[in-house]
Amino acid sequence: MLKVLMPSLKELVNSDYSSIKTDETETIINNAMLGLKSTSSPTLLQVSGIPGAGKSTYCTSNLLPNYLYLSFDKIMTSLKGYQLELLTSGNEIAFKKYEMTARIIGYELLNRALEKKLNIMFEHSGTNYAHLELFQNIKNKGYKTAIDFIVCDTNLAIQRAKERAIKLNRHVPEHLIIERASKFSDYMSAYQKITSSIKVYDGSNNFAPLKKI
Numbered sequence: 192m193l194k195v196l197m198p199s200l201k202e203l204v205n206s207d208y209s210s211i212k213t214d215e216t217e218t219i220i221n222n223a224m225l226g227l228k229s230t231s232s233p234t235l236l237q238v239s240g241i242p243g244a245g246k247s248t249y250c251t252s253n254l255l256p257n258y259l260y261l262s263f264d265k266i267m268t269s270l271k272g273y274q275l276e277l278l279t280s281g282n283e284i285a286f287k288k289y290e291m292t293a294r295i296i297g298y299e300l301l302n303r304a305l306e307k308k309l310n311i312m313f314e315h316s317g318t319n320y321a322h323l324e325l326f327q328n329i330k331n332k333g334y335k336t337a338i339d340f341i342v343c344d345t346n347l348a349i350q351r352a353k354e355r356a357i358k359l360n361r362h363v364p365e366h367l368i369i370e371r372a373s374k375f376s377d378y379m380s381a382y383q384k385i386t387s388s389i390k391v392y393d394g395s396n397n398f399a400p401l402k403k404i
Contacts, residue, residue, distance in 0.1 A: 193302035196328045199321040200298065204291070208299040211292055219269055220300045227259055229308045234258075235326075235334050236310075239317030239378075240341030241371045242363045243348030243355070245394040246314045249341055252398075255312060259304050262314040264361070266300075267293035282362035305332065317382065318374040326385045336386040340379055342401065343394035345372040 194200055208216075236258070240246045247264060254260055267273055267289050276285035304311050315322065317338070326336050345368065352363045383389060391401040 192306055192332075193298060196305070196332070197321045197325045199319075199324055203319060203321055204295050204298060206295065208295055211295055215271060216296050216299075219266060219296060220303065223261070223300055224259060224304060224307070224309065227304075227307075227309050228257055230257070230310060231308075231333075233308045233310050233334050234337060235313065235329055236337045236339065237313045237315055237317055237322070237326075238339045238341065239315060239382075240343060240394060241316060241318075241345065241348050241375055242368045243351040244341040244343035245351075245398065246341050249339070249392065249394075249398055250312060250314050255310070258310040258312045259300075260312050260314070261297060261300060261304070263290075263293045263297045264314075266296050268361070277360055282356060282360045286362040286364075305329070305334075308333070316371045316375075318371045318378045323378070323381055323385065326382065335388070337388035338382050338386060338390070340389065340391045341394040341398070342391060345369065347395055348372070 236255070238246050238250050247262065250260060250262065267286075270289055270293065273285050273289040273293075276288055301311070301313070329336065348368050349365055352365070352368060355361050355363070392398040393401055
């Protein structure tokens, strides 16, 4: 289903899920959906913002009942290989080695959740065309869409990422933050044309609500 909803998905992943499938990845996917129920009118809520904006903090503080919480970072840090790499090689090498694997697992989880018509809270930067395709096409599958944007100054996000690397041993490349920040405003405007349910929060001020774009 996902390849139909997101024709540009191939630009985001370098292989199919079957190439990295293991008992561990299946456990991660199945546990993520455990206890969640299908609904006749499901919602895809995307929480978007550049790395370091505070998406994870926002999501964990605002988890919705009967919603799948989908986070690539959460998947990556749950991988045994990633944790071993942290200990042996450090957070930068661990990120480089397992970021794509986590992404592939995450999109497989998204695919299965959509097939089951689950409500989904998807933590994602939202700065690529494939996700615009998803928002446009998913309506044909009976889904409602919504976006919570977390806005944050780029320099602050970079500083937070550096602090997180020290405190939590989590690495995010600085160039990735800058790259996604350069696209964020344009994608905010693009999403506005696709979904009417948009909220904006200040990631530098305890997620204070801001005016809609």
